[in-house]
Amino acid sequence: MAEPVLDAKNITKSFGRHVVLHDMSLCVERGELISIIGPSGCGKSTFLRCLNFLEIPDSGSIRVEDVEIQKASGQGWNRAQEHRAHALRAHVGMVFQSFNLFAHRTVLDNVMLAPRSVKGQAHKEIEPQARALLAKVGLDGMAERYPATLSGGQQQRAAIARALAMKPAVMLYDEPTSALDPELAEEVLQVMRTLDDEGMTQIVVTHDMRFARAASDRVLYVEKGQIVESGESETLFSAPEDPRTRRFLRTLL
């Protein structure tokens, strides 16, 4: 079997005395679309942020492609680790609920910014790639617009194009459609389905159970900082094994 794209082992995280993640592990095969679901405050965002070291776990190890970082509990975070985290993040695209586009830059500039500054690529080389990414997410013709002139769904698709511009091995999304009306959310979800068809590896924290059920290969149910259950999406929704998963799914009816 091919090597997993991302392998997170025994991730723990506390904020002060509050243990938010207890020993969470997740191994992701290339091309998988994984949804992470669970009640508010259970640690979904914290776990996702740990996967690219936006949040430094207290302990555990994470490997993405050829970059592995281990953190022992009680050990500080040193420059060498931060340097490696930088290398790891280059393989990971992140999309937030609130889009986080640069307001004073055009959509095209937003997409070109990271390849230009991080990878030092020439404008000439990246502009056609950036325009192609905008076409892929359905924003052709909007390259010169400013974020404020786009709908929320369009802004989120621009944010996806911006993340894709770094040619990530895996895309992480934290509630990418929560700020959107259903029809705008659907445009964003459609882009994610297309990326899935093209073989992109994606991990999505979502409250959209319909999308999680229909589009994911695998769903993780998280409660109190633990992965309670993980399984093929249809199985997890139609025949959850753990009583906690059953209880959570019942509350959504």
Ligand SMILES: Nc1ncnc2c1ncn2[C@@H]1O[C@H](COP(=O)(O)OP(=O)(O)OP(=O)(O)O)[C@@H](O)[C@H]1O
């Ligand atoms: N920077 C922080 N400092 C202190 N506590 C935090 C911090 N970030 C998160 N927490 C706490 O950690 C717990 C998990 O938060 P997290 O945001 O990961 O939950 P979530 O599952 O994403 O919830 P939601 O569905 O509401 O987004 C919560 O109790 C939260 O208050």
Ligand SMILES: [Mg+2]
């Ligand atoms: Mg969250």
